[in-house]
Amino acid sequence: MRPRDYEKHFISAVVKRSGICRATVEQVLPAVFDEIRCQLSEGSRCVPIESFGTFAVIDVPERKRRYNYKDIDEIRTLAPTQRLKFAPTKNMRREILEQRFDPSRRSFTKHPSDPPIRKRKSLVYQPRRGEIHTCIVTAGDRQDE
Numbered sequence: 001m002r003p004r005d006y007e008k009h010f011i012s013a014v015v016k017r018s019g020i021c022r023a024t025v026e027q028v029l030p031a032v033f034d035e036i037r038c039q040l041s042e043g044s045r046c047v048p049i050e051s052f053g054t055f056a057v058i059d060v061p062e063r064k065r066r067y068n069y070k071d072i073d074e075i076r077t078l079a080p081t082q083r084l085k086f087a088p089t090k091n092m093r094r095e096i097l098e099q100r101f102d103p104s105r106r107s108f109t110k111h112p113s114d115p116p117i118r119k120r121k122s123l124v125y126q127p128r129r130g131e132i133h134t135c136i137v138t139a140g141d142r143q144d145e
Contacts, residue, residue, distance in 0.1 A: 049108060050110045085123050089117060
C-alpha cells in the first residue's frame with residue numbers, strides 16, 4: 001500500500017465508525033496530527049491523551065558504547081540526543097494484548113476505572129544495566145564498507 005492509500009483507508013475507517021461526514025474527517029484528522037507534531041517539537045514536548053497514551057520527547061544523555069568488529073575493540077562516546085517515546089495507557093495496552101476493542105472507552109475522555117495518565121516526568125531515559133553497552137558488529141553490518 002502506498003502512503004496515500006493508508007490515509008484513505010484510515011479516513012474511511014473513522015467515517016464508518018464515527019458517522020462523521022468524510023469531508024469533515026479529511027479536514028480535521030491532518031490538523032490533529034499536525035498539532036501533536038507542533039506540541040512535541042515546539043510546545044510542551046508532552047502530549048497526554050486520556051484513554052490513549054502519552055507522547056513525549058525525552059532527553060538521552062551522552063553515553064558510551066563498546067563496539068567489537070573484526071579485530072577492533074573500541075569504546076565510542078555517543079552524543080546526547082532526544083527521542084520520541086509513546087507510553088500507552090494500561091487499558092489500551094490491555095485491549096491490544098487481548099485483541100479486543102472496547103467501544104465504551106473514548107480517547108480524550110477519562111473512563112471511571114482508568115488510572116491517572118502518565119506525564120512526561122515519568123517518561124525519562126532509562127539507561128541499560130552496566131556502565132558500557134557492548135555491541136558486536138559483523139562485517140556485513142558495517143555501513144562504511
